[in-house]
Amino acid sequence: MEVTLTDVEPGRRPATIPGLGRPLRAEEMVISMGPQHPSTHGVLRLELVVDGEIVVDVIPHIGYLHRCFEKHCEHMTNYQQVIPYADRMDYVAAMSNEFGYVIAMEKMLKIQVPERVEYIRVIMAEFSRIISHLIAIGTYGLDIGAFTPFLYCMRDREHVLDIIEETCGARLLYNYMWIGGLSHDVKPSFQKQVREFCTYFRPKIKELNDLLSYNKIFIERTANVGVLPGDVAINYGASGPVLRGSGVNWDLRKNDPYSIYDRFTFEIPVGKGLKGKVGDCWDRYMVRVHEMEQSTNIIEQAVDQLPEGDVQSAIPKRIRPEAGEVYVRTETPKGDLGYYIVSDGTASPFRIKVRPPCFINLSALPAMCRGAMIADVVAVLGSIDIVLGEVDR
Amino acid sequence: MIAQELHDLLKTTFGEAILEAKIDGVLDPFVTVAPGRIAEIARFLRDDDRTLFDSLMCLSGVDLTKGNLAVVYHLHSTKRNHKFVLKAVVPAADPHVQSVASVWKMADWNEREAYDMYGIIFDGHPDLRRILMPDDWEGFPLRKDYQVPEFYNGMKVPY
Amino acid sequence: MKTFLLELLKNEVLVYTLMAIVPLLWVIPFALFAVWWERKISAHMQDRLGPMFTGGWHGWSQTIADIMKLIQKEDIIPTAADKKLFMLAPYVVFTGSYAAYAAIPFAASYIGSEINIGLFYIISISSLVVVGLLMAGWASNNKWSLFGALRSAAQIVSYEVPVALSILAVVMVVGTFDLQEINHLQTGPIWNWLVFQKFPLLLFACLIYIIASLAEVNRTPFDLPEAESELVGGYHTEYGGMRFALLFLSEYANMFAVSAIAVSLFFGGWNSPFGDFLSGHWALDLFWFLGKGMTLIFVQMWLRWTLPRLRVDQLMYVGWKVLVPFSFAIILGIGVWVLAAGQ
Numbered sequence: 001m002e003v004t005l006t007d008v009e010p011g012r013r014p015a016t017i018p019g020l021g022r023p024l025r026a027e028e029m030v031i032s033m034g035p036q037h038p039s040t041h042g043v044l045r046l047e048l049v050v051d052g053e054i055v056v057d058v059i060p061h062i063g064y065l066h067r068c069f070e071k072h073c074e075h076m077t078n079y080q081q082v083i084p085y086a087d088r089m090d091y092v093a094a095m096s097n098e099f100g101y102v103i104a105m106e107k108m109l110k111i112q113v114p115e116r117v118e119y120i121r122v123i124m125a126e127f128s129r130i131i132s133h134l135i136a137i138g139t140y141g142l143d144i145g146a147f148t149p150f151l152y153c154m155r156d157r158e159h160v161l162d163i164i165e166e167t168c169g170a171r172l173l174y175n176y177m178w179i180g181g182l183s184h185d186v187k188p189s190f191q192k193q194v195r196e197f198c199t200y201f202r203p204k205i206k207e208l209n210d211l212l213s214y215n216k217i218f219i220e221r222t223a224n225v226g227v228l229p230g231d232v233a234i235n236y237g238a239s240g241p242v243l244r245g246s247g248v249n250w251d252l253r254k255n256d257p258y259s260i261y262d263r264f265t266f267e268i269p270v271g272k273g274l275k276g277k278v279g280d281c282w283d284r285y286m287v288r289v290h291e292m293e294q295s296t297n298i299i300e301q302a303v304d305q306l307p308e309g310d311v312q313s314a315i316p317k318r319i320r321p322e323a324g325e326v327y328v329r330t331e332t333p334k335g336d337l338g339y340y341i342v343s344d345g346t347a348s349p350f351r352i353k354v355r356p357p358c359f360i361n362l363s364a365l366p367a368m369c370r371g372a373m374i375a376d377v378v379a380v381l382g383s384i385d386i387v388l389g390e391v392d393r
Numbered sequence: 394m395i396a397q398e399l400h401d402l403l404k405t406t407f408g409e410a411i412l413e414a415k416i417d418g419v420l421d422p423f424v425t426v427a428p429g430r431i432a433e434i435a436r437f438l439r440d441d442d443r444t445l446f447d448s449l450m451c452l453s454g455v456d457l458t459k460g461n462l463a464v465v466y467h468l469h470s471t472k473r474n475h476k477f478v479l480k481a482v483v484p485a486a487d488p489h490v491q492s493v494a495s496v497w498k499m500a501d502w503n504e505r506e507a508y509d510m511y512g513i514i515f516d517g518h519p520d521l522r523r524i525l526m527p528d529d530w531e532g533f534p535l536r537k538d539y540q541v542p543e544f545y546n547g548m549k550v551p552y
Numbered sequence: 553m554k555t556f557l558l559e560l561l562k563n564e565v566l567v568y569t570l571m572a573i574v575p576l577l578w579v580i581p582f583a584l585f586a587v588w589w590e591r592k593i594s595a596h597m598q599d600r601l602g603p604m605f606t607g608g609w610h611g612w613s614q615t616i617a618d619i620m621k622l623i624q625k626e627d628i629i630p631t632a633a634d635k636k637l638f639m640l641a642p643y644v645v646f647t648g649s650y651a652a653y654a655a656i657p658f659a660a661s662y663i664g665s666e667i668n669i670g671l672f673y674i675i676s677i678s679s680l681v682v683v684g685l686l687m688a689g690w691a692s693n694n695k696w697s698l699f700g701a702l703r704s705a706a707q708i709v710s711y712e713v714p715v716a717l718s719i720l721a722v723v724m725v726v727g728t729f730d731l732q733e734i735n736h737l738q739t740g741p742i743w744n745w746l747v748f749q750k751f752p753l754l755l756f757a758c759l760i761y762i763i764a765s766l767a768e769v770n771r772t773p774f775d776l777p778e779a780e781s782e783l784v785g786g787y788h789t790e791y792g793g794m795r796f797a798l799l800f801l802s803e804y805a806n807m808f809a810v811s812a813i814a815v816s817l818f819f820g821g822w823n824s825p826f827g828d829f830l831s832g833h834w835a836l837d838l839f840w841f842l843g844k845g846m847t848l849i850f851v852q853m854w855l856r857w858t859l860p861r862l863r864v865d866q867l868m869y870v871g872w873k874v875l876v877p878f879s880f881a882i883i884l885g886i887g888v889w890v891l892a893a894g895q
Contacts, residue, residue, distance in 0.1 A: 145861025
């Protein structure tokens with residue numbers, strides 16, 4: 001049966017792909033890991049230029065989930081109204097987004113929050129780190145083909161979500177951290193529940209390691225794949241586990257401390273190239289596994305030191321900062337989230353710019369994937385751990 | 394190095410390219426530079442041994458109203474552990490800024506976003522096209538005088 | 553069974569047709585059961601429950617409900633797809649999988665076709681599946697299906713070599729291609745099974761056969777052709793409704809076929825492991841045969857939900873550079889052993 005391309009695709013696009021910078025060669029094929037794909041962690045379109053199974057270039061197309069966060073903020077009548085929108089950027093670990101924003105605003109307004117608020121915020125931020133990494137690890141196993149660890153990670157995640165639901169009423173998108181305090185105080189059973197969770201969770205990390213991390217097939221799929229050297233990572237602006245997996249010992253909680261992180265003892269896991277080169281997918285993955293353990297340490301220390309106090313005493317009645325600007329960055333599970341807030345002296349924000357870690361980490365994807373195979377593109381994308389809500393805002 | 398020293402260093406090296414500075418009384422001291430020379434200033438700041446700003450934290454576009462757009466660069470040095478802010482102000486009618494994508498690769502996508510949202514054209518950028526909005530969108534959304542178009546490809550936009 | 557039917561019906565064509573349909577009476581209920589069983593096994597391994605409501609007790613009629621839904625679906629064929637190939641492909645895949653049942657003995661008195669080159673026939677006819685998969689992938693007019701089909705063709709063709717070599721190891725020991733005779737040779741207690749003969753060479757041959765047959769049926773860790781997380785669905789992306797059900801059915805039929813071959817070759821076939829106890833009647837033979845087959849199916853499902861997936865070049869590496877040299881070494885060892893024992 002004769003099928004010609006003009007019958008099927010009138011107005012067929014020419015063989016120059018925008019973003020590739022050169023015409024397509026005869027042996028190359030353009031294949032679209034389209035907006036709907038089980039492995040792209042959201043609506044991301046990766047245009048792969050392939051020569052057989054070898055990927056010659058990757059051109060990411062984003063913007064499918066762009067919800068105009070920054071434009072919305074300029075029309076708010078109150079700085080507190082921004083917080084539910086900030087939640088929805090990285091919807092997997094919503095507390096971290098709120099944390100960054102309220103710290104930035106409190107720096108601008110020169111508000112000092114009570115100690116209890118600081119401790120609860122740190123506990124919630126570390127919980128959000130654990131749940132984000134659980135999803136990252138679970139879906140990464142799914143991308144590589146191991147179906148079971150995903151369910152185990154979801155099961156453990158439910159325990160955290162139960163604790164958070166008892167505190168603020170929501171499982172996924174919280175609107176919990178307000179400028180100057182929190183929306184609700186924790187329940188009396190909070191400390192006991194948190195300690196129980198920490199005792200429950202540590203053996204589960206070991207179970208995950210036995211099942212997935214040291215599995216020979218998993219190591220073969222992820223070691224020496226998608227290597228990102230350390231200095232290239234810094235130049236690309238990579239942050240979070242992507243940067244630490246490349247061997248750079250840089251964590252904002254230790255190197256540029258904010259809130260009360262300097263009161264806790266914890267280590268920063270760094271990729272060492274144990275199974276392959278430094279900066280491969282296995283390193284990035286193991287950094288996340290070790291970070292979950294360290295977060296559990298921080299939570300245990302914080303919940304032991306939790307002081308009494310009123311969580312709403314410092315919330316200002318009216319928020320009208322003076323004209324000026326501030327840039328504050330915090331360490332979210334995905335990396336270095338920055339808020340650049342410009343105020344013109346009114347109660348409505350003038351400009352709020354978010355520096356999204358996933359967006360910046362994703363820009364390093366083409367460099368990591370050239371010369372790899374299609375299956376490797378999936379592995380590298382999973383190891384960067386993107387959430388499209390943050391990439392597109 | 395503290396902000397005043399950085400400002401003096403830049404003034405001595407680049408002279409008239411450094412326009413104004415606001416060091417005291419603000420949370421983040423900044424220096425406004427000429428948009429046509431930002432790339433060499435950026436390269437100097439990255440490579441010079443006293444400054445070593447190897448990481449660009451954030452690159453934002455801002456609509457300053459009164460017919461001006463600004464590009465704000467937040468710089469950071471992982472080795473010397475200091476921060477700095479550069480600004481480049483351009484008129485909205487003819488917004489051309491030199492691209493720093495050759496200095497820090499992170500600027501690549503951020504400049505595309507500033508172009509997409511504000512229409513600021515970065516000279517020397519390898520691949521300046523829209524990133525968040527569809528490729529054939531008209532208008533620059535984050536400008537203060539932006540009017541939402543009535544129709545896009547036959548679909549009604551405001552609803 | 554053939555003589556019984558011939559006497560009853562006295563029409564050869566009718567008898568042969570009936571004999572060909574008999575395995576279908578097992579394959580279709582097995583596929584329905586196996587889908588439910590896989591969902592239950594995967595659920596319990598993943599710390600959840602699986603189907604619980606359809607039909608009452610633990611969702612036993614879930615697959616029947618699924619089939620009824622699939623029957624009612626609209627038959628969508630992509631506009632630019634090659635219609636004839638697209639429609640033909642599932643039937644070719646099913647034929648390739650099902651035709652192997654002709655030479656597998658389910659009981660002492662039943663074998664579909666008494667040919668003395670049974671194993672040779674099985675290996676060759678099951679290659680028809682590759683043709684069907686290639687047709688499915690190409691005719692879908694979808695680049696991802698094409699990738700899945702090409703990978704699948706490369707994989708199945710490559711792993712036929714270790715399969716054939718490990719079967720050859722058994723044939724060298726028993727001296728016949730006929731599976732019914734091989735089963736007769738394994739009568740007796742459990743140490744008569746071929747997997748324990750010429751120890752440990754035939755044990756390794758059995759392991760190689762089981763691993764290579766996982767690749768033949770596109771099961772994890774070799775499920776690249778249908779790698780859900782990379783290729784959406786691989787060669788069966790564009791198929792929906794009953795066509796998809798047919799492809800699914802052929803996958804399970806193929807799974808049982810290779811398990812049945814492994815059981816007949818290595819694990820005694822329809823023989824009881826206790827020797828004379830619980831043997832003799834065709835129903836008992838059937839029970840042992842199907843039981844052993846289901847155990848191997850359980851192992852296949854267990855592996856699917858535990859192990860990650862191999863990348864295509866690693867898969868080729870395992871096939872050609874690990875399994876084939878080991879099979880050659882085993883054949884050499886068995887050849888030397890048989891010659892020495894013969895003298």
